[in-house]
Amino acid sequence: MRCPKCRLEQMESIQAADLIVLRCPVCQGVLLEEGQLRALVSQDLARFIEDVEHHPTPDALDEARSHCYACKVDMELIRGPMDVFINWCASCGSIFLDQGELTSIRQHPSGLR
Ligand SMILES: [Zn+2]
Ligand SMILES: [Zn+2]
Structure with missing residues (x-):
């Protein structure tokens, strides 16, 4: 699967417990x-x-639309937990988080709807 944002060919699979x-x-x-x-x-x-040692992506980069390669549609930018803007595919429900956003949400889990 290609990256929705920088559109590189290959993303890496990361395993966390039973989730990939x-x-x-x-x-x-x-x-x-x-x-x-x-x-x-x-x-x-x-x-x-x-x-968490990485720094969040500068805001300017967040304005670019991400692209869901599974569905071949642009992703919607929606306001998620903790006012973090996240990219969401209306077709398959996938979410793309910029670097740092997962940590922001993790630190305030009560903000998750
Ligand atoms: Zn990328
Ligand atoms: Zn999709």
Whole structure:
């Protein structure tokens, strides 16, 4: 699967407990299937996926539309937990999180709807 954001060819599979998610080796963004975000936060698995030493992506980069390669449609930008803007595919329900966003959500799990 290609990265929705920088559109590199290959994302890496990262295993956290029984979940396998895709992470981009270039931008460190994370692509989650529908339901995986809630599972990651409720089981506190984000630390296995995101290196907290990295710095969040500058805001300017967040304005670019991400693209769901599974559905071949642009993803919607929606306001998620903790006012973090997340990319969401209206077709398959996948979520793409920029580097740092998973950690932001993890630190405030009560913000998860
Ligand atoms: Zn990327
Ligand atoms: Zn999709």
